[in-house]
Amino acid sequence: MARHIIPAAFRRGPLITKSAGLAATLAGAVALARQRQRILQLEASHDRRDAELAHLVDKRLPALDAAAHGEHDPGPLRPETDPGFTRSLTELLTHVTELTHGSAEHAGRTAQHTMTGVLDTVRALAAEQHVAVNTMQHRHEDPEVLADLYAIDHASAQLSRRLKAYSVLTGAWIGQQREATALVEIIRGAQSQIRHYQRVTVADPPQAEADELDRLGIVSRAVEPVVLSIAELLDNATRYSPPYATVDVGVRQAHHGVAITIDDAGVGMPREEQQRAARLLARDSVELAELGDPPRIGMAVIGMLTSRYNFQVTVDAPPAYGGVRAVVFVPNEMLTRVESTTAGHEAPADTTESNAAAAPATRTPSGLPKRRCPRRRPRGRRRGQRGRGPDNARCGSQRREPGRLAAGHDNTRGRPRQLRRVNAVMSMQSVRRPDLQWMLEDVVLLPGVNSAVVLARDGLVITASEGVTSDDADRWAACLSSLRGASHAAAEFNSATAQWQQTLVEYDTGYLVLISAGQHAYLGVSTTKNIDMGPATKRFHSVVTRLGSELSTEPRGETTP
């Protein structure tokens, strides 16, 4: 039918117009239908994108946040229908992830740096306090004073331990290095650092092993880490066992090393606790956020120490009394033979001999051996020669002590006293600025520092710490000056633009540190091995800053107290 109608329509004029209009209407209807379909399609796609975005906000982003707890990105809802869009979303997500990680890392690093800095300062102060209390215990005999000192000493030992533990957590160096130390002393030391030290008993070794164990020590670098680990374990053991129960420490020698066992009669460790402990013990780093609130740091600290120093700690051995048995295993390469505790603090005989031979001044003119002032001979002799009476001829430590303590760190208060002392002690011709000596007090008060010298670029002494003789200061300044020169010259070995900052030289007995202090001036510090380099360097730099501002001004006129 349609075949006849359309040719007929073509044949008749008005019909042609009519059918053209019809065709247009038809085409319009088709286009409209297409458009409508397109709109429907777009609406559907829009809805899908909406759903995809809602899914991103409700599911994928939260999953990103919870990624730390093991959750994964669930992915787009329908990746196949709109691949371009979903890919863009995933890219966006990756980008956000990177950004968050980056800023979290940055924040973590900044927090860690701040914390390390704070801890360094506090740790240096705690060490000073500990030394001061120790000295007081040597000086006072009154039982009541002594009892008070015990309390302070105990608190200060615990404080130091805590600070060391936090330092380890922030990734800093444990600090103070000790000489190789007998195992017995190490265990006693760890015991001293916990609150309930009275509850710890150290089992006597079998008689056959006693002598051998007595001479068994731990090498210098590992002493503090092992002490800290044992202390943390003892602290845990006493905290998680009833107050009437003892904590037993035993030492067993084995083929590959020595095992220190710590047994408590507590309630034992619940399974999840044991898993937490094992997890932390196996780690070599830990996020501060993982430690909980209040932070429980013991296991994390031990984990970091064992991985850094290569000894082992386990807490899952079968317990002896139903509590927990912790085992610290120190391998042979960390063990050494120390002089039996009997001779622990005596100087080896041959050293004394060679010293005596090298220093003829140890005999009086009449040939009698002269009693030497320990490690302070040059000064004692000098004072003696000046003949300023018995007070000065003394080995000369006790007398200065009150002034030293009173001066402390309060520089404004300490200053007049120091100046008086400068006038009395430092009649050095070559010293240009004896009035700056008090500034070095902050350096030499640090445990482990022997002496300090400030020198000018020309190698002449600007000032030296108390107790350094004029001759020594001159000689050291000259040596340090050439050391600076050499370091300066060697800079290009590092890079063409390298600027010298400081020089550190290590000897078997200690370190030399040389730092720039103000214009054309340098601070040289001599230390023993027993120094906590982190806080010490900070202290040196703070002194250098102060010295710098002092040295860039013109020397003041004669100051009188």
Added chain:
Amino acid sequence: MTPARRHSQVRLARPYLITEGRTLSARHDLDLTTLVQAGTSAAHVNGPERAQIARLCGRGALSIAELSSRVNLPTSITKILVADLIDTGHLSTRTPSAGAARPSEQLLQEILDGLNAL
């Protein structure tokens, strides 16, 4: 060296631990110059620091002052430990020989003058 730095290597085992918190020596007759020597007891000595002192004295008589410096402990603490060891029979004080009278004040003054003149 000032005392602060002389003891800068602070001993790991602390006095409150070594003396179990006691501050008073059980004996009042001990002073810096008292000489102590090995006693009669051969029983096991309790505590590493006491054992250390007992062993040091096994080689001959030592004064309390000397012992203190050998074991790197304050004299007050050494006295407490020595008193314990005397009570357990591990140590005994050496009585000064009868002939050794106290030097006269004049002699002491002369020595002091001589030292001052050095």
